Amino acid sequence: MNQPYMLRFDGPVDEALVRRTLRTMLTAFPRMRGVINPGIVRYHLRILPDDAHADLLFDDAYRIQPGIDPTDTAALQAFHGPFLNEAMPLERGLPWRARFFPHPTQPALMFSMHHIMGDGRSMVQLMCAIMAGLNGRPITPCPLESPSMLPAVLPKRWPEWPASISAWWRTLQADKQAARGQRVLSLATHRATEFAPTTVHYKTLGTSAKGLRELSKSLNTTSNTLLTALIAQTFLAMAPNDPQAVAAIRISVDLRRYFPEGQAPQFGNHVATFVVRATHQPSLAQQIASLDAQVKAGLARLERREQALPLLLYEWLPLIGRTLYSKILLQAKRKGSLEQVSIHFTNLGSAEFINPEGAERRLAEMWPITNSTGLLIAALTLNDRQLFSVCHPRNDHPVEAVERFMDNLDQQVTSLIELGAQP
Structure with missing residues (x-):
């Protein structure tokens, strides 16, 4: 990756x-x-x-x-x-x-x-x-730190382990029950059985970052939640008459906030994900409320350290080794047992802070991306522009479908802003 x-x-x-x-x-x-x-x-x-x-x-x-x-x-x-x-x-x-x-x-x-x-x-x-x-500024050294994320995810005391595992199991079963009968929407035209090279797209929204923030404020939410809801609505528009349609969106979470005070590492791999599921709602406001509640519930599970058992897998990777781990992943891909999601969405927010104060040399644009087993969007704002870096595997996600999806998302934002400008 x-x-x-x-x-x-x-x-x-x-x-x-x-x-x-x-x-x-x-x-x-x-x-x-x-x-x-x-x-x-x-x-x-x-x-x-x-x-x-x-x-x-x-x-x-x-x-x-x-x-x-x-x-x-x-x-x-x-x-x-x-x-x-x-x-x-x-x-x-x-x-x-x-x-x-x-x-x-x-x-x-x-x-x-x-x-x-x-x-x-x-x-x-x-x-x-x-x-x-x-810009001629000094680069602050970043010393080596422990790569382990265990202090952020493990129960603080051994007697708390049974409750942690039990809560994780209950959530897992409840999620399976809620997903029963639902149809996860996707831009993939078929289920590929092999991993494939990835294609990258750049997309700039037709509206300004300021306009998006003002729209979010008028809806009593954040730009991040609004974008998540609009991505969900863009998927759900593909199946307007299917009550079982769902947009499953994977969200990235920085685990540093869950380390004991003063122990959070600066540099390393300390990230987890969870999935929110958006179904048809009577209004955008209700979609925002539903997703916001799911995000808060996911963060609360991490706060209560209820995801300790599945997150231990990352700590076991040096023991599993890349040969066995690769075989596990390839077999899961062939069987179609990787978790089915519509999209992985990650938002860096405003990137203005990357430019030092009073900088002579500044960023005009930044397009971040990483590999993904499916559709991934990385969002950020820079110079009053909302930028999206998009990637997807080439063997199951047609380029035309991804470009059409991004155009539809752009149109949703533009239409909402135009409606908001009317009395």
């Missing part, structure tokens, strides 16, 4: 400065020098020394990309998908890759890190470091 973020700058950037910044980051973030080592019993993460060998690996990871005009959004999008699908040499090289697209006025930088080294919040931290370095 790679996480390639495309950054387009609003002014000239010297390539030598980009190189120095990324090399400084290799020193400041030791996990960027991590390689996977198989041991006798489990896999290990070995941090390479910051020496001449790291310089050689750096020259392999960072390159200038010729032949692509970074002012052409379609050209960047076309590069993004193949770059997302490139495998990283996790046992022989650095766990990240970067490509610089030179231009006299609007250069761009593609930066990608493997998900095993860090999550989306870690990537945002790296984006902040990049923009700091390009």
Whole structure:
């Protein structure tokens, strides 16, 4: 799972400065020098020394990309998908890759890190470091920390384990009962039995980020909840007369908030997900209320540490090993037993803070994405624009269906804002 973020700058950037910044980051973030080592019993993460060998690996990871005009959004999008699908040499090289697209006025930088080294919040931290370095600001070192998320998910005392497992089991059975007979809506035209390369799309809403915030405020909700509801409504519009139709939306949650005070790690993989299910509702306001209640219930389960047992799987991965884990995933894909969802939606919110205060070099656009087994949308706002990075596997999700879905979502937002402007 790679996480390639495309950054387009609003002014000239010297390539030598980009190189120095990324090399400084290799020193400041030791996990960027991590390689996977198989041991006798489990896999290990070995941090390479910051020496001449790291310089050689750096020259392999960072390159200038010729032949692509970074002012052409379609050209960047076309590069993004193949770059997302490139495998990283996790046992022989650095766990990240970067490509610089030179231009006299609007250069761009593609930066990608493997998900095993860090999550989306870690990537945002790296984006902040990049923009700091390009603006002559110091890059704050990020020391190695424990990669375990157990302090955030395990019951605090052993006697609490039975209640935690029992609550998880009850929720699991209740979710299965609620989903019985429902039809999960999807843009996939058939059930693929193999994993496939991923396609990337860029989409900018026709309305401004300010307009979306004002619309959210008028509906007494947040932009994130409103977008989630509108995504659900766009799916449900595909089956207007089917009372059993449901839009199943996977939501990402940063687990750092659940660590004991003062113990939350900065950099690493500390993310969980849960699914909310949207059915036909009499109004958008009721859809928002339904999804908001489900999100709060999901967060409350994490707060009460009722997801300890399933989340232990992540801690067992070094013992399971990539061979067995790959076989499990491939078998699940062939049998169709992976959890069926309509979409995975993650929202970074406002990305304005990535630009340092008083910055001379600033971001004009940022397009973040990561691999997904189905349709995924990553949303953010930047320079008063609502941006969506979209990806999907090419073997079951037709490109035309995804583009049509995004156009329908855009039209929903535009129509709502137009209605809100009327008396």
